[in-house]
Amino acid sequence: MKNRTDTTDRTDSHFARIVAVAGSGVLLTLAFPFYNLWLLSGVALVPLLLVLRTMPADTTWRRVYLLAFFFGAVWYISAVWWVGYVSVAGMLALALFIAALLAGTLTVAWLLVRRGIAPLVAVPACWLVFEAITTYLLGGFPWLLLGITWRPWLVMTQISDITGVYGVSLLIVLINGVLAELALALMRRRPLRGALGLAIFVALVAGAAALYGHLRLRQLEGAPPRASLRLACVQANIPSLVKHDFTKDATILRRHTALTLRAARLYPDLIIWPETALPGYFQERRMVYQVMTNLVRQLKMPILTGMARYEIDRGARVPRYFNGAGIIEADGAVRAIYDKMHLVMFGEYVPFERYLPFLSLVTPIEGSYTPGAQTTLLVVSNRQVMARLGPLICFEDAFGYLGRRMTRAGADVLVNLTNDGWFRSSPQPFQHAALAGFRAIEMRRPLIRATNAGVTLVVDRCGRETAVLERNGRRTEINGVLFDVVPLHERQLTVYARYGDWLLLVALAVVGGCITRSAVAR
Numbered sequence: 001m002k003n004r005t006d007t008t009d010r011t012d013s014h015f016a017r018i019v020a021v022a023g024s025g026v027l028l029t030l031a032f033p034f035y036n037l038w039l040l041s042g043v044a045l046v047p048l049l050l051v052l053r054t055m056p057a058d059t060t061w062r063r064v065y066l067l068a069f070f071f072g073a074v075w076y077i078s079a080v081w082w083v084g085y086v087s088v089a090g091m092l093a094l095a096l097f098i099a100a101l102l103a104g105t106l107t108v109a110w111l112l113v114r115r116g117i118a119p120l121v122a123v124p125a126c127w128l129v130f131e132a133i134t135t136y137l138l139g140g141f142p143w144l145l146l147g148i149t150w151r152p153w154l155v156m157t158q159i160s161d162i163t164g165v166y167g168v169s170l171l172i173v174l175i176n177g178v179l180a181e182l183a184l185a186l187m188r189r190r191p192l193r194g195a196l197g198l199a200i201f202v203a204l205v206a207g208a209a210a211l212y213g214h215l216r217l218r219q220l221e222g223a224p225p226r227a228s229l230r231l232a233c234v235q236a237n238i239p240s241l242v243k244h245d246f247t248k249d250a251t252i253l254r255r256h257t258a259l260t261l262r263a264a265r266l267y268p269d270l271i272i273w274p275e276t277a278l279p280g281y282f283q284e285r286r287m288v289y290q291v292m293t294n295l296v297r298q299l300k301m302p303i304l305t306g307m308a309r310y311e312i313d314r315g316a317r318v319p320r321y322f323n324g325a326g327i328i329e330a331d332g333a334v335r336a337i338y339d340k341m342h343l344v345m346f347g348e349y350v351p352f353e354r355y356l357p358f359l360s361l362v363t364p365i366e367g368s369y370t371p372g373a374q375t376t377l378l379v380v381s382n383r384q385v386m387a388r389l390g391p392l393i394c395f396e397d398a399f400g401y402l403g404r405r406m407t408r409a410g411a412d413v414l415v416n417l418t419n420d421g422w423f424r425s426s427p428q429p430f431q432h433a434a435l436a437g438f439r440a441i442e443m444r445r446p447l448i449r450a451t452n453a454g455v456t457l458v459v460d461r462c463g464r465e466t467a468v469l470e471r472n473g474r475r476t477e478i479n480g481v482l483f484d485v486v487p488l489h490e491r492q493l494t495v496y497a498r499y500g501d502w503l504l505l506v507a508l509a510v511v512g513g514c515i516t517r518s519a520v521a522r
Contacts, residue, residue: 017051021067024048025074031149032079033434034427041149045176046183049123052110053184061107068106072099079144082426098134098141105130108511115518119181120198122514124173128507131169135399135501139345142398143431146172151434154463156206158213160441161494163503164400170503171206178202220444220462225487227385229413231458232263233272233450235469237479240421243452249279253291255479263481264299270380272450273305275393275417276323282307282334293332300330304378304450306393306417309337320370323348325391325417327378336379339372340393342402348394375405378415387412387488390445394418397436397447400501407443407497412488414439414447421453425476429454437463442496446486453477458484 027044030037048071055064076095083091109126113119127146135142147168150156159167178198185195236255242248256277263271278288296303304327310319326337340348348369378389390406390413397403397416406414416436420429433455440447441463449457454476456469467484468475 017067018070020047020051021071022074025071026078028075028144028146028149029079032144032427033148033151033430036152038149038152041146041172042175043179045173046180048106049119049176049180050183050187052106053113053119053180054187055110061111064110065103065107068110069099069103071106072102075099076144079427079431082423082428085423085426094141101133101137102130105133108515112511112514112518117514117518120174120177120202121510123177124170125507125510125514127173128166128170128504129511131166132501132504132508135504139342140399143435145169145435148431148434148438151437151463155210155213155217157438157441157463158216159209160438161216161444161496164442164496164501165438166501166503167209171209174202174205217462223489225489227387227488229270229380229385229387229486229488230266230268231270231272231448231484231486232266232268233274233448233456233458233469233482234259234263234277235274235451235454235456235479235482236277237453237477238421240419243276243279243419243421246280249287252277252279253288257291257295259479259481260295260299260303263483264301266481266483268301268483269382269385269387270327271299271301271303272415272417272448273303274450274452274456275306275325275419276308277305277417277452278307281309283309292328296328296330297332302330302380303328304380304389304391304415304417307337309339321368322372323369323393324372325378325393327380336376338376338378338391338393340369340396341372341375342396342399343369343371344394375409377406377409377411385488390414392416392439395432395435397439397449398432400439400442400496403439403443403445404497404500407445407493410491411443411445412491413486414443414445416447416449417451418449419452420455420476421451424453425474429476433457437465442494444489444492444494444497446488448484448486456482458482458486460487461489 024044024047027040031041031044051067052064073096076098080095081091083094105126109122112122131145134140145165147165150168157168181195181198185192234256236259238252238255243252256273260271280288282288304325306325308321309324310321312319322339324337324339326334328334378391380387380389388411390411392402392414403414420432423429433449436447436449437459440459440461444461446461447459449455457465458467460466467482469480469482471478471480
């Protein structure tokens with residue numbers, strides 16, 4: 001009877017742990033944009049951390065890994081299910097791969113705590129290592145960085161110009177960690193002195209971040225602009241399948257042209273079309289070329305647009321294709337083109353295609369693009385203003401290092417041209433917009449987003465949304481024109497723009513030092 005009772009208790013305890021870690025995954029998903037319950041991120045990890053901290057003494061690392069993997073799978077599948085619009089198999093593979101990486105870093109954190117490393121050192125450092133891996137491994141997918149959940153909390157996100165979004169992630173993990181320690185002390189009926197000391201420390205860190213944010217906002221808001229840029233973004237809401245149907249070229253151009261004529265009545269310095277707004281390849285579609293050059297000459301206004309293009313090198317048998325962006329000047333000339341440097345795996349290129357050609361059979365693309373080789377700024381210049389634009393195409397605005405490249409090259413404004421039409425009104429466009437907003441704070445540059453289907457907006461250098469295309473409460477799958485006057489300030493480099501992801505390097509060093517210390521101690 002005793003053995004049966006022990007077995008039942010263990011089963012119940014194991015089931016409770018599974019429910020707890022699954023609950024953490026669901027709470028995290030709800031904290032991200034679209035659901036917008038962002039305060040949940042401050043407590044979402046507590047059930048997971050309590051499970052890890054209360055595992056029996058005879059628990060193996062494999063069991064911890066499986067629990068952490070289940071947490072990661074629940075979180076990522078419930079948060080990025082929209083990838084399934086393109087490929088269900090791809091979505092599952094992506095979510096489970098990242099869950100495996102997360103499980104590995106959490107297992108390392110658990111082992112370090114078991115060997116005497118303080119939980120409020122091991123867990124935050126390992127979490128930042130996980131975010132570093134998702135940012136840079138195999139092209140990167142930094143989509144669900146914890147700091148993004150605090151995008152609405154303007155004061156607390158201002159530290160991003162020093163630490164990047166990762167500093168906000170660190171704050172969130174510290175808050176979850178100290179709440180877990182307080183809960184653990186109460187559960188075990190231990191004195192609260194140690195946990196309260198940690199709580200005071202974390203409160204001081206959060207208070208310092210809030211004070212910095214308040215002072216920084218006041219400083220930035222008091223600085224007068226040197227000039228301003230009048231712009232109009234065109235959002236045509238072309239269904240993704242229609243965009244790739246060459247028989248619809250004329251329809252696509254008519255829709256963009258009608259909106260452009262409406263935008264021109266606002267006398268902008270620049271009209272912006274989204275990623276690959278031009279059907280086909282600009283240099284070979286005669287109708288597209290004629291329509292665009294006639295349009296800019298008629299309006300006497302430049303148009304910045306996404307454009308697919310190709311090059312045939314001397315001696316090469318096949319052309320190289322690029323996902324680019326360029327300004328068609330008022331005289332019809334295109335004087336500079338930026339080619340997208342960070343391509344989407346299986347969306348714009350097939351990895352190892354030369355050695356594993358069968359992989360091209362499981363992707364929705366017909367051929368691979370070539371990544372751009374250099375940072376190219378696009379210049380808007382007239383009698384009123386001269387501005388250097390740093391273009392970011394598709395999900396390039398998710399990567400801080402690309403924002404830094406554009407800023408260090410001299411960009412006055414960051415401009416994201418993207419489609420987002422594949423994912424309709426799912427959480428994806430809202431998550432994408434929040435990601436992009438952090439680039440404005442990190443670089444202290446205004447950020448303009450021109451999308452095909454949403455969310456089209458303008459974010460100032462403080463991170464405020466100063467203009468959003470919206471109709472009857474909807475921000476996605478609508479068409480229209482967004483107009484705004486964007487202030488331009490003197491170009492200065494932030495700490496993050498100068499030194500990049502130094503916080504991630506510190507986290508890697510801390511984890512490495514902890515592993516070395518625990519190995520020596522054994």
